[in-house]
Amino acid sequence: MSEHVPAGGPANGAYVFRLYLAAGAPNSVRALANLYAICHKHFPKCHRIEVIDVLKEPLRALAEAIFVTPTVVKISPAPEQQIIGDLSEEDKVLSALGLPQNDNV
Amino acid sequence: MSDRKREAALKKIASGIEGFDDITMGGLPEGRTTLLMGGPGCGKTVLALQILVNGATNLGTPGIFVAFEENASRVSANGETFGWNMRELEQKGLFFVDACIRPGVVRAGAFDLTALLAGLEAKTKALGAKTIVFDAIDVLLSLLGDSMLECRELYRIHEWLARHELTGIFTTKVEDNEPATAQRYGFMPFMADCAVLLSQRLADRVTVRTIRVLKYRGSPHALNEVPFVIGAAGVEVGSSNGVHPEPQPFTERISTGIERLDEMVGGGIYRGTNVLLTGSSGAGKSMLAGQFIEAACRRRERALFISFDENSRDIARDLATVGIDLAPHLASGSLRMEAIRSEAASSEEHFMRVKRLIAEHGPRCVAIDPLSALARVGGGLAARAVAERLIYVCRNAGITVLFTSLLEGLDPQLETTTLHVSTIADSWIQISYALLDGERNRALSIIKSRGSKHSTQLRELLFDDTGISLADPYTAGGEVLMGTLRMERETAVRAETRRPLLVAAEEEEQSK
Numbered sequence: 001m002s003e004h005v006p007a008g009g010p011a012n013g014a015y016v017f018r019l020y021l022a023a024g025a026p027n028s029v030r031a032l033a034n035l036y037a038i039c040h041k042h043f044p045k046c047h048r049i050e051v052i053d054v055l056k057e058p059l060r061a062l063a064e065a066i067f068v069t070p071t072v073v074k075i076s077p078a079p080e081q082q083i084i085g086d087l088s089e090e091d092k093v094l095s096a097l098g099l100p101q102n103d104n105v
Numbered sequence: 106m107s108d109r110k111r112e113a114a115l116k117k118i119a120s121g122i123e124g125f126d127d128i129t130m131g132g133l134p135e136g137r138t139t140l141l142m143g144g145p146g147c148g149k150t151v152l153a154l155q156i157l158v159n160g161a162t163n164l165g166t167p168g169i170f171v172a173f174e175e176n177a178s179r180v181s182a183n184g185e186t187f188g189w190n191m192r193e194l195e196q197k198g199l200f201f202v203d204a205c206i207r208p209g210v211v212r213a214g215a216f217d218l219t220a221l222l223a224g225l226e227a228k229t230k231a232l233g234a235k236t237i238v239f240d241a242i243d244v245l246l247s248l249l250g251d252s253m254l255e256c257r258e259l260y261r262i263h264e265w266l267a268r269h270e271l272t273g274i275f276t277t278k279v280e281d282n283e284p285a286t287a288q289r290y291g292f293m294p295f296m297a298d299c300a301v302l303l304s305q306r307l308a309d310r311v312t313v314r315t316i317r318v319l320k321y322r323g324s325p326h327a328l329n330e331v332p333f334v335i336g337a338a339g340v341e342v343g344s345s346n347g348v349h350p351e352p353q354p355f356t357e358r359i360s361t362g363i364e365r366l367d368e369m370v371g372g373g374i375y376r377g378t379n380v381l382l383t384g385s386s387g388a389g390k391s392m393l394a395g396q397f398i399e400a401a402c403r404r405r406e407r408a409l410f411i412s413f414d415e416n417s418r419d420i421a422r423d424l425a426t427v428g429i430d431l432a433p434h435l436a437s438g439s440l441r442m443e444a445i446r447s448e449a450a451s452s453e454e455h456f457m458r459v460k461r462l463i464a465e466h467g468p469r470c471v472a473i474d475p476l477s478a479l480a481r482v483g484g485g486l487a488a489r490a491v492a493e494r495l496i497y498v499c500r501n502a503g504i505t506v507l508f509t510s511l512l513e514g515l516d517p518q519l520e521t522t523t524l525h526v527s528t529i530a531d532s533w534i535q536i537s538y539a540l541l542d543g544e545r546n547r548a549l550s551i552i553k554s555r556g557s558k559h560s561t562q563l564r565e566l567l568f569d570d571t572g573i574s575l576a577d578p579y580t581a582g583g584e585v586l587m588g589t590l591r592m593e594r595e596t597a598v599r600a601e602t603r604r605p606l607l608v609a610a611e612e613e614e615q616s617k
Contacts, residue, residue: 062224
């Protein structure tokens with residue numbers, strides 16, 4: 001079961017993320033909150049987050065080679081990028097997404 | 106409750122690998138965790154996969170193979186090279202999970218292995234899997250990058266396995282003599298219920314693989330390191346417990362091919378026993394071995410001649426010079442000659458090869474020339490164990506085997522063989538050189554012959570183009586005479602005895 005959370009109108013050039021989490025696990029709850037915060041701050045109105053609960057769709061996670069939770073996959077824009085962890089280290093997330101880090105904004 | 110727990114602790118699943126079930130005394134602990142440790146290229150992955158394949162094939166227990174380091178499809182393809190029908194198995198109950206960590210993954214904060222375990226749990230239920238292999242668990246742990254996390258996540262897997270009563274097999278790299286790695290994953294052997302160490306080292310430039318059970322909770326196990334090989338059909342462990350000499354009724358006597366030698370050992374050697382033939386270089390050991398094999402062929406028995414470091418054709422040619430013609434037997438297929446290079450492999454690999462040759466050809470008589478070649482690589486201890494097992498394998502199959510051994514050393518009087526196999530030899534024939542008056546003659550004697558009386562005399566061994574023979578013992582003045590000295594003495598004695606004979610004849614005539 002997947003849950004689409006549209007936050008702002010997905011337009012051309014939108015950021016699409018897929019977040020694999022274990023519902024209820026503290027690091028997963030943190031990851032979701034952190035991802036929301038980053039998206040709102042950096043791509044307001046042009047992002048989409050798809051949330052997949054690995055406890056509900058375990059075979060999908062296995063088939064998609066997702067072994068740790070939380071895992072965020074940036075689907076679009078290409079190339080695909082995988083980030084694991086609760087995203088508490090924001091600088092690392094931003095550099096992985098190819099964005100300038102906080103000090104420079 | 107505790108009693109029931111103890112009972113459960115003793116339940117084992119057979120690995121189906123020859124020798125491995127011996128050293129673990131029955132196989133891996135069921136519903137527990139086993140750790141296979143070793144350096145790179147030690148055969149951890151092959152062993153783990155083989156246990157899984159055997160479980161699915163022989164015991165009908167489905168299993169899951171999680172590959173953290175090697176590509177899962179490559180692991181499966183490697184399995185095919187050992188003759189395991191991976192494609193069929195993958196449909197019936199062997200599932201591969203490709204868990205190679207992608208290089209581009211960025212770490213940003215805390216995470217755990219919930220996704221993997223949730224996925225495996227669903228797959229386990231769907232398949233009814235009983236065994237799970239985590240291949241290269243160290244690669245997964247290194248992703249965590251923190252020893253506290255490593256420990257925590259490993260315990261999480263361990264607990265998950267225990268909760269679902271799954272048999273877990275972890276493989277992990279351990280560098281020999283490197284305390285840093287050993288310490289880093291030091292908690293692993295403590296956690297596991299059974300820990301097995303695989304290692305490989307070079308002995309005389311040849312790789313020798315060994316395996317040892319470090320611990321086995323709730324079960325006895327072999328304490329010693331035993332050799333193993335990765336052969337054409339996968340891992341084979343050379344456990345010394347694997348081959349036991351079974352008591353055999355030895356009643357039938359067969360010929361060595363040399364009539365007088367048969368007489369010396371009381372009418373031939375017992376079928377199913379072994380004969381050790383020792384002698385220094387050039388003594389004629391191969392000739393006697395060839396004669397033994399030819400005699401077997403003449404009795405219409407299948408025979409196998411294994412020579413180390415000598416071309417089969419050369420041996421056949423040398424044998425032809427003393428009138429032993431093996432060509433018709435080779436042509437008919439009843440005789441097989443096989444030449445093996447001793448330096449090309451460890452003694453354990455030689456053992457596997459010889460065993461396979463015996464299984465393929467099904468001989469009643471085997472000659473191994475020389476068995477001492479086994480000791481050329483990897484040292485005496487391993488070679489000795491191999492020699493013993495080889496002898497026991499033949500004995501249990503009722504095969505009569507003649508093996509030669511080179512006697513080297515400063516003191517030939519000591520008469521010990523490099524492998525010290527003389528103690529397990531049933532008969533021991535020694536060819537030595539008798540140096541007398543500027544001649545070197547071959548002398549054959551029997552040192553031991555179990556279960557029969559044997560001659561204690563030293564006989565001269567003669568080779569000529571009509572064959573191999575033993576001269577009658579000829580003693581004079583308390584010495585055995587051979588060669589020219591014997592001829593001289595014989596002529597002299599004949600001349601001496603002729604005179605009294607002539608006198609006697611004259612007297613007879615006179616009385617008439």
